[in-house]
Amino acid sequence: MIVPADFLRALADNGVSFAAGVPDSLLKDICAAITDSFPAERHVIAANEGAAVGLAIGHHLATGRPALVYMQNSGLGNAVNPLASLAAPEIYGVPMVLMIGWRGEIAADGRQLKDEPQHVLQGQVTLPQLELLGIAHRVVDAASDPAEAVRWAASEALATSRPVALVVRKGAFAGYALPARRQASPHTREAAIAAVAGALPADAAVVATTGMASRELFELRKRDGAGHDSDFLTVGGMGHAASIAAGLALAQPERPVVCLDGDGAILMHLGALTESALRPNLLHVVLNNEAHDSVGGQPTAAGRLDLLTLAQACGYRHIARAEPAEAGAAIADLLAADGAGFLEIRCGRGARPDLGRPDRTPAENKRDVMAFLQETAR
Template structure:
C-alpha cells in the first residue's frame, strides 16, 4: 500500500499545493494527510464536486499553479459541466488534477469488484466518462509504488495543454494514516439513530419516509427490523447524495393529499442547497435535517454545517415553519407540530457524530425497495381516498 503522506509529499514537490473536494471513503487517508501536511498551501471541503472545480479554477487564476480536486467517482456527474463548459482547453484552458476514488472498480481481468448497487454502473463507466471529457488518466493501486513518472507526465500534459487530467484510485491504495484523526468535538446532542427511532415512534402509518444516502438509511432499515415492521414505507436513497429532498418533493406533487417526510443529512443538504427553495414551496413536505457537522459515511470529515444555522437558511429559503431541536424531546414536539401543520416544514436536529460498529446494510435490492414503496404509495392512497369518500376522515 502507498503511504498517503509520501503520495502527498510527491504531489506538493510537483507544485500541487491546493486541494478542494468532497470526501470519499477510498481517499479518507489522503484527506487526513492533506489536513496536516505543512506543504499544503490551502484546502477547502466543497459542498459538491462541481463547486470544487470552480474553487480550484479560481486558485489557478490567482496563482498560475495546478490545483487538485478529490472526489468519489459518483461525483463525476457534478464535474462534467464545469470541466466541459469552463476548464476545457477549448474554453478557458485551466489545468487541474482530479483525484478520483474508484468505487465499483473494474479489475485488469475485466471483472468488477463487488460493491454496493449504487456503485456498479458508475464503476463500469468511470474511465469512459473521463475519456468522453478528453481527460487523460492513470490508475493508482496499492500493489505498486507511486508511479512517479506517469504522474509527472500527466501533470506536464495538464500544464502544456491547459486541460484537466486524472488519477483514478483503486480501493486499498493508501495505508492507514500515521497521525490519528482529529477527534470530533464532544457535544450533548443525541445520536442520529436515536433521532430516527424517535421519528418512527410518531409517524402515522400512511406517511412515507425518504431517507438520504449513507448511515442514516442503514439505520432506518435496521430500526424497522428492530421494531418488527416492514420496509415498504421507506425509500432509501442509497446514491445521488443531496437528492433525497427533491425525490420527496416530487412525491408531494404526485400525491398532494399526504404528508411526506424527508430524513436528510447536513452534508447532503449542503450539496444541492438550492433545492431548499423548491422544497419550501410544498405544503405537505416535512424536511428533517439531522446535523452532525460531518461526512460520517466516508471518514468523518467536517462539513460547513458544523458552524451554520441551517434553520435560519431554511427560513430564508421560504419554509413556512422552521424549528431547531437540541434534544429528542424538542424534536418530537417539533415533529408533532409539523404533522399537524398545513404548510412547508423544516426541522434541524442537532446530532453528535457516531454510529454502531455492527451497523449492517439493507438486505433488499434498490429495485425491491422501489417496487414495495410504490405499492405502498398506491395502496395507501386508495385507502385514504376510500376513507374520505365514506366519511371516516
C-alpha cells in the first residue's frame, strides 16, 4: 500500500504545495493526511469539485505551479465545466494534478468490482470521460510507486499545460486517522432522524440526501415496520436532494414535502436553496455535524457558518434550530406556518458499526414513491 506520508513527500518534491477538493471514502486516508499536514493557506476542502478546480487555477496564476485537486469519480460531473472551458489547453492551459477515487472500478480483467448502485455507471465511464476530455491519466493501486506516479503527473501537467489525472483504485492507500475533534453535538444523527420521522404527518413525502442519512432512515423504517414508500433516497447526486424536493413540492403543492439534508450536501450546491425556499409546502431539515461524515469525517464550512442566517438570506420564511428532543414541536410549527421552513438539527459524527444498507434497488424505491404520491394525492 501507498503510505500517505510518502505520497505527500512526492507532492512536495515535485512542487505541488497546494491541495483542494471534496473528500471521498476511497481516498479518506490520503485526504485525512492532507487535512492533518497542510496548513490552512495551502489546503481547502471545497464546496464542490468545480470550485476546487477554480482554486487550482487561481493558485497556478499566482505561483506558476500545479495544484492537487482530489475528488470521487462521481464528482467529475461538477468539475467538467471548469476543466473543459477554463483549464484545457485550448483555452487557458492550466496544469493541475487530479486525484480521483475510482468507485465502481473496472478490474484489469474487465470485471467491475461490486459497489453501490450509484457508482455502477460512473465506474464504467470514468476512464472514457477522461479520454473524451483529453486528460492524460494513470491508474494507481496499492503496488504503485507514489514518487514515480506524482513525478509523472506533475511533469506531464507542466509540459502540456493541462490537467492530468491519477485514478486511484480501492485500497491503494494505507490507513491514516485524523486526530479527534470536538463533536458538534452529543446527539447522534440517527436519533435526529428518528425524531423527524416521528413528527411527520402520514401524507408527508421525504427526500433524503445521499450517504448515511438515507441508510439510517431506511433502517428506521425497517425497524418500525413502517414501509419505505414515502421516502425517496437520493443515493447519489450529492447536493441535489433540495432540488428534487423542490420539484416534488412544486408538482404537488398541497402535500407537505420534507428534505432531509446534510451540511456538506447543502453547501455543495448552495444556490439551489434560493429555489427550494420558494416552495411554501417544503420543510428543509439539515442535520449538521460539521463534517463530510460518510466519507471520512473531514470538516465542512458549516462549523464556522450560521446556517439559519444563510437560509433566511436564501428566502426561507421560517427558520429554527432544535435539539432532537425538541424537533417534533419545531416540525409541527414549521409545517403549520405559511411559507417554506428551514430547521437545523445539530448532531455528532459517526454511525453505528452495524448500520445496514437499503435492500431495495433505486428502481424499486422510485416505483414505491411514485405509487405513494399518486395514491395519497390531495
